Amino acid sequence: MEPAGTRAPASPGSSDSSDSSDFGAAVFDLEDADVHALIEPTRRALEQRRVPVAATSASQDSGTAIDAARALGVEPGHAVLLTDSPARVQAGRRAGFGLIVGLAPDHLEARAAALRDSGADVVVGSLAQVTPGALDTWFVQNTRGLPSALARWPEIADRLRGRRPALFLDYDGTLVPIARDPDQAFLPHATREIVRQLAARVPVAIVSGRGRAKIMHFVAMDEIAYAGSHGFDISGPHGSFHWQQDHGLLAAMARASAGLRQALAGVLGVEGVEIEEKGFSTAVHYRQAAPADLPEIERRVDRVLGGEPGLLKTHGKKVIEVRPRIDWHKGRAVLWLLDALGLEGDDVLPVYVGDDVTDEDAFEALRERGLGILVSERPRPSAATYAVRDPDQVRELLARLAAALDPGQPGGNADPG
Numbered sequence: 001m002e003p004a005g006t007r008a009p010a011s012p013g014s015s016d017s018s019d020s021s022d023f024g025a026a027v028f029d030l031e032d033a034d035v036h037a038l039i040e041p042t043r044r045a046l047e048q049r050r051v052p053v054a055a056t057s058a059s060q061d062s063g064t065a066i067d068a069a070r071a072l073g074v075e076p077g078h079a080v081l082l083t084d085s086p087a088r089v090q091a092g093r094r095a096g097f098g099l100i101v102g103l104a105p106d107h108l109e110a111r112a113a114a115l116r117d118s119g120a121d122v123v124v125g126s127l128a129q130v131t132p133g134a135l136d137t138w139f140v141q142n143t144r145g146l147p148s149a150l151a152r153w154p155e156i157a158d159r160l161r162g163r164r165p166a167l168f169l170d171y172d173g174t175l176v177p178i179a180r181d182p183d184q185a186f187l188p189h190a191t192r193e194i195v196r197q198l199a200a201r202v203p204v205a206i207v208s209g210r211g212r213a214k215i216m217h218f219v220a221m222d223e224i225a226y227a228g229s230h231g232f233d234i235s236g237p238h239g240s241f242h243w244q245q246d247h248g249l250l251a252a253m254a255r256a257s258a259g260l261r262q263a264l265a266g267v268l269g270v271e272g273v274e275i276e277e278k279g280f281s282t283a284v285h286y287r288q289a290a291p292a293d294l295p296e297i298e299r300r301v302d303r304v305l306g307g308e309p310g311l312l313k314t315h316g317k318k319v320i321e322v323r324p325r326i327d328w329h330k331g332r333a334v335l336w337l338l339d340a341l342g343l344e345g346d347d348v349l350p351v352y353v354g355d356d357v358t359d360e361d362a363f364e365a366l367r368e369r370g371l372g373i374l375v376s377e378r379p380r381p382s383a384a385t386y387a388v389r390d391p392d393q394v395r396e397l398l399a400r401l402a403a404a405l406d407p408g409q410p411g412g413n414a415d416p417g
């Protein structure tokens, strides 16, 4: 349900100054001649760093990216593949490339989604995002993974010394496993108890792509803050405040939703298309639709959006999401909440835990001043600092945090603030 978009986790620029790279070669394997014309600056920047670069194109057969890496004297596992083609992403995955970067120029959002679905590790909307430093960071994160937050707990405990955490938690995939039926994603009892213990001592907020009412229904705790709809709709602990983005957006979304229902009612075989209105966004789920109907579905969505310049569409897994065209996301919502809750001082360590592409905005927003913890089964490029594997490990992490804040416990922090 989270949009895939064309965002890539931002990378620290620090490694750009280094003159060596963690990967041994870069192979551009491209289908679109227009993209060929765009790669030159990236190619030159890599060659200045003495990274061997090869470019193969559609006229050659699908084995060429692997052959090209080997011709440069590098096994695919130590090379980066950059491609605009979902089929080539899949071939690169099978060949075991260390990092696969999907290239989707901004106007081709359907391609960005297809690249991600095919297994690209990172999808970028512009070649300007592909600096040697960014490739280094993504490659290292993708092949070695982020350090485990549990294994490195002493480091985290160190950062907490003399400061109190402010906890920002994504919901689906973070506190609860991704449910087959999204309406049944209730918070497990054990997790609820730990979140409650934490909320008695430090500020806690749930930050979700779901509507705020839905997420409050699942979590059912009055003492914490909630940011729903990717932060477009925020409420404070005990209803202390309630803030929404401009209401004009809701009116535009309602118009678009009505338009989408009408426009999609007539698509052939659309028992498979489901429209979910979430207030600040509307999802067009097409997981049951025939692939052949997709272009028509997309055309009809575009026709509706043609009359709503304030809205845009993004692509997620088997879903087109229509949302306001404004620069607001989970990261901005977290910064807004830190201000609203009076938590901007150096004595506070904001901690954000999340698993989605949309959580990267929050990791990025807190990169300098807080701690980002990614929830992911496998290594993945991210702006987070640490990772845990799954919601069970999130619960373990929260339990350690609760214990560290409890002055009665051995090793507990007597001064949580």
Ligand SMILES: [Mg+2]
Pocket (backbone or CB within 6 Å): 170, 171, 172, 173, 174, 354, 355, 356
């Ligand atoms: Mg999530």
